Amino acid sequence: MQSRREVVQAQNRGSALKRIRNILLTILVLVLIGWITFAVSNQPRQSAKNQAIKIAKRYAHLQDPQNFYIYNRESTYYTVTGKNPSGQKILVIVPQKGGVVRVVKQSAGLSAQDVTNMTKNKRNPSKIMKVALGVFNNKTVWEVTYRNQQGRLCYDLINFKNGKYVQQINNL
DSSP: OOOHHHHHHHHHHHHHHHHHHHHHHHHHHHHHHHHHHHHHHHHHHHHHHHHHHHHHHHHHOOBSOOOEEEEESSSEEEEEEEEOTTSOEEEEEEETTSOOOEEEEGGGSOOHHHHHHHHHHHHOOSEEEEEEEEEETTEEEEEEEEEOTTSOEEEEEEETTTOOEEEEEOOO
16 A cells, blocks of 8 residues: 555656646647748738749749749839749749739849848948839839838838939838
8 A cells, every 4th residue: 555655746746747748738839829820921922922933934934933022112013033944044023913024134233132232331221121123113123121220111212224223211
């Protein structure tokens, strides 16, 4: 027969195992909720990316899709980078609501890295948040979204071909 002390020790061990099991189950549930939230919130972006790549392959014969950008101003544009059948780097700009699909050679203008460096040198931002290619006033432009040294939101539209500033919105 077990002594009272042995019975209490056995109950304490069982209680500790239950606590550990409950903690592990709670962690597992939280991880699953986080993963599901991320997957659901990222689904529209992934769907837009897949559709833009499909259109770029059909109209521009895009191969090896690499970067994907979303540009939102007067209209929304999706841009996919990759190569054409000749191996040249191209950018395919697809309007969200249909219209003309633009295909531009990367060599005809600035790259995302070029405008990022340009913004760092001229604006001295505390953080560059987004760089995206799109269309503004029927011209291909890079939109650079950043926070200035005071933490204020700023936007620069930079002409894709010549690097001139098309529009600047500061201190929002």
